Amino acid sequence: MSVRLIKAQRAVEGEGFEVRRPFPTQAVPHLDPFLLLDHMGPTTFAAGKGVGTSWHPHRGFETVTYMLDGQMEHRDSMGNHGLLNPGDTQWMTAASGVLHKEGPSATMQRSGGTLHGLQLWVNLPAAEKMSDPTYQDLRVEANARRDEPGATIRVIAGSLFGLDGPGRTRWPISYAHVTLDHAATVVTDLPEGHRVLVYPMTGAVDVDGTTVAEGVLAIVDGATLQLTGAADRSDVIVLTGEPIGEPVARHGPFVMNTDDELRQAFRDFGAGRFGAPTD
Numbered sequence: 011m012s013v014r015l016i017k018a019q020r021a022v023e024g025e026g027f028e029v030r031r032p033f034p035t036q037a038v039p040h041l042d043p044f045l046l047l048d049h050m051g052p053t054t055f056a057a058g059k060g061v062g063t064s065w066h067p068h069r070g071f072e073t074v075t076y077m078l079d080g081q082m083e084h085r086d087s088m089g090n091h092g093l094l095n096p097g098d099t100q101w102m103t104a105a106s107g108v109l110h111k112e113g114p115s116a117t118m119q120r121s122g123g124t125l126h127g128l129q130l131w132v133n134l135p136a137a138e139k140m141s142d143p144t145y146q147d148l149r150v151e152a153n154a155r156r157d158e159p160g161a162t163i164r165v166i167a168g169s170l171f172g173l174d175g176p177g178r179t180r181w182p183i184s185y186a187h188v189t190l191d192h193a194a195t196v197v198t199d200l201p202e203g204h205r206v207l208v209y210p211m212t213g214a215v216d217v218d219g220t221t222v223a224e225g226v227l228a229i230v231d232g233a234t235l236q237l238t239g240a241a242d243r244s245d246v247i248v249l250t251g252e253p254i255g256e257p258v259a260r261h262g263p264f265v266m267n268t269d270d271e272l273r274q275a276f277r278d279f280g281a282g283r284f285g286a287p288t289d
Contacts, residue, residue, distance in 0.1 A: 011232030013220040018049060018227065027061050027113070028053065029129075032209070032227035041205055041229065042253040043181055045071055045131035045265055049211060049225065052079060052126035055114070059122065062113015065287045068104035069275045070139045070265040072132040072180065075100045076166065076187070078211055078245060080125035081118050086110035087285025090145045094127070097150030097187075099166050101177055105134060107275070107284040108143045128211060128247060130185075135254050136267050138180050152176045153187075160194025160239065163187075170248060171198040183251040190215065190239030190246065197236045204250040206230040208237070213244025 016038060018030035030049040034040055055061075062082075075082065077094040084092045084100050087109040092100055102110060114125055134141075154165040154173035163170075167177030168184025175185065182204070188196055190213070200206055208217055208228040215222050216238040222228045224244075237246060259266045264275040278284065 011218045011230065013217050013222075014229040015220070015222065016227045016229065018225045021048070023048065023063065027063075030225050040133070040258060041207065042255065042258075043133045043183065043251040044205070044207065044249065045133050045258075045260070046129070047207075047209065047227065048129045049209070050125060050127045050129060052124050054124040055122055057120060057122040060114030060119050060125070063111050065109050065111045066263055067107060067109050067279045067284045068102075068263045069107040069284075070104065071134050072101065072103045074130040074132060074185065075112065075127060076185075076247075077127040080123055080127070081115040082112055082125065082127065083115040084110060084112045085288055086145065087288060088143060088145055089288055090147070091288070092147045095150065097153065097164070099146075099148040099177065101146035101148060101167075103134070103144045103180060105138060105143045106140045107278060109284050109287060111287075126211070128209075130249065131265075132181065132183060132251070133254055133258065133265060134180055136256055139266060141180075146177060148176055158194070158196060160191035161196050162189040163196060168250065169201070170250070171196060181252065181254065183249065186248040188237060188246045188248060190237065190244045192239045192242050195236060195238045197234060199234055200232065201250050201252070204252050206232070206235065207249040208235070209247045209249070211245045211247060213239065213241030213246075215244050215246045216240045
């Protein structure tokens with residue numbers, strides 16, 4: 011097994027929300043089929059001071075938002091309105107185009123609090139990029155879960171650790187959240203041919219003799235994955251995805267296969283073909 015480490019870089023999104031971002035960067039533009047990984051917080055803000063994003067478009071990929079602490083609110087031009095609480099996931103397949111906005115919930119805006127979560131962008135193959143957009147609101151109780159000595163495993167999508175998650179995917183990927191006490195160990199077989207990413211949101215984890223700290227992404231190559239807690243308590247995200255292997259043309263909120271398709275996305279957005287804000 012080999013393990014490559016990438017330290018997340020600080021970035022600012024939306025109206026001023028700070029994130030830690032292992033990719034994309036100049037050195038790592040994407041990790042096929044994954045386009046972006048943003049670690050949001052943990053950020054504690056005073057009442058009325060929370061920031062998120064304004065209405066903005068997406069085309070050609072999926073956004074997957076997972077909450078560890080706090081509460082986020084989502085609205086989109088398909089008419090969806092959702093609240094994410096700890097352990098919840100929102101899976102928006104933008105595909106042919108959608109407008110959305112997200113940020114701390116109205117309740118958190120009023121009272122303040124701590125927000126901590128993760129947003130992943132998943133590319134779509136050319137055959138799916140112009141399909142109809144869809145939305146999944148996955149509650150924490152729907153996650154496949156198993157408790158082991160010193161460990162809790164939750165699978166949100168795909169198959170890992172002998173569990174099948176509830177999320178419906180347009181391309182073969184897996185998404186799991188593993189909580190480990192110090193020295194607790196869990197093992198899973200990995201899907202053949204998949205890219206494998208391990209990211210501690212809290213604490214640290216040992217991967218095949220390599221310690222991976224909070225805010226550091228591990229790219230793992232191997233047939234099995236063994237994780238051992240290397241802090242008092244660690245929350246670790248495990249992602250796997252089959253590479254798509256197609257050209258990637260991206261600019262801002264659009265990810266297509268060619269520059270001509272990007273230009274068409276901007277024309278369609280300008281012509282109002284992504285729908286309208288719903289508030």
